[in-house]
Amino acid sequence: MNEVDHVLETTLTAQTEGESNEEDIVVAEALTEPAAEIESCAALKAVIEAAIYITDEPLTPEQIASAVEQPVERVREILAQLVAEYAAPDRGLSVRELAGGFKMATKPEYHEPIRRFVKNLQPPLKMSLAALETLAVIAYKQPITAPEILDIRGVQGAGVLKTLLDRKLIAAAGRKNVLGKPIMYKTTREFLVQFGLNSLAELPTLKEFEELGRFALTDSEETAPAQVPQEGGEEPAAQQLTIEEQPAAAEPQETDG
Numbered sequence: 001m002n003e004v005d006h007v008l009e010t011t012l013t014a015q016t017e018g019e020s021n022e023e024d025i026v027v028a029e030a031l032t033e034p035a036a037e038i039e040s041c042a043a044l045k046a047v048i049e050a051a052i053y054i055t056d057e058p059l060t061p062e063q064i065a066s067a068v069e070q071p072v073e074r075v076r077e078i079l080a081q082l083v084a085e086y087a088a089p090d091r092g093l094s095v096r097e098l099a100g101g102f103k104m105a106t107k108p109e110y111h112e113p114i115r116r117f118v119k120n121l122q123p124p125l126k127m128s129l130a131a132l133e134t135l136a137v138i139a140y141k142q143p144i145t146a147p148e149i150l151d152i153r154g155v156q157g158a159g160v161l162k163t164l165l166d167r168k169l170i171a172a173a174g175r176k177n178v179l180g181k182p183i184m185y186k187t188t189r190e191f192l193v194q195f196g197l198n199s200l201a202e203l204p205t206l207k208e209f210e211e212l213g214r215f216a217l218t219d220s221e222e223t224a225p226a227q228v229p230q231e232g233g234e235e236p237a238a239q240q241l242t243i244e245e246q247p248a249a250a251e252p253q254e255t256d257g
Contacts, residue, residue, distance in 0.1 A: 044068060045078050052082070058101025058193065061123075099192040134160045134211065135169060139191070139203060143173040143184035169194065 048064055061079060065072040079095070079102055086095045086104075094107050100151040106247050127135075134157050137149050149157060164170045185198070195205065 007188050008209045041078075044074075045081065046068065048075065049082055052095060052102055052104045055103075058103040060101045063101070082124050085212075096196075097198055098196065099189050129161075130155075130157065131163055135164055135187070135191070138164075138170055138185050138215070139187050139200070140206075142186040145176050145182040145184050147182055149185075 004125040020218070033082060047068060051064060051067070052059055061072050061075045064079075065075045070073070082095045083097075083102075086093055092107060092110055093104055095104050109234070132152060134149060137152050138144055140147070141152070146158065149161075159172070168188055170185050170191070171188045173184040175181040176184050208216075212216055
């Protein structure tokens with residue numbers, strides 16, 4: 001082999017090795033990029049899951065997207081994945097959409113054993129019947145004023161309103177343009193969170209309440225003991241009174257929740 005042939009052979013060998021190295025680099029990059037992308041997506045999903053877990057308030061996709069500096073659509077996709085994964089029967093928690101945001105909570109089917117466990121840890125937060133009645137009136141009639149609530153319930157409820165305001169279940173909604181300009185009240189986002197609602201549209205309808213009332217009345221009639229007629233076939237004196245004839249007991253004014 002002369003000197004020229006040797007130079008040509010060396011050049012060809014170097015070119016071949018260079019092409020081989022470039023191919024190896026391309027293959028390595030092709031294998032590394034998807035793995036890095038998968039790892040990045042998994043990390044983002046873990047961060048979003050942790051954020052939903054540690055916060056008391058439902059997080060909106062926009063809030064999460066702003067915090068993690070990612071597009072809202074990508075965040076929504078990850079949230080949808082979390083909702084589906086936590087819906088599996090072997091999970092005790094669920095990721096639900098509440099009040100326009102996402103929140104982690106125990107599944108309804110496990111509420112009873114969890115309730116028994118938790119009530120031994122701290123005293124439960126209770127609301128009086130008067131507070132529940134007032135809150136129901138506001139939820140269905142909002143915005144509504146205190147005098148209008150009085151007309152519906154028939155009792156004063158200034159103390160109850162203060163309790164609901166302190167618990168952030170209701171809030172002022174301006175003043176009504178009538179004599180005296182009374183304050184109007186409405187339910188808050190905290191109300192939706194506490195009662196597990198995504199919006200007020202999920203409140204039971206009045207028709208559903210009527211059906212529940214009929215079912216309850218039917219059950220009470222079936223379980224009530226039969227009245228024994230008095231001599232002469234007349235009904236007991238207590239049953240002869242109509243609703244209008246029964247004396248009405250004066251309801252005391254309410255001062256607390």
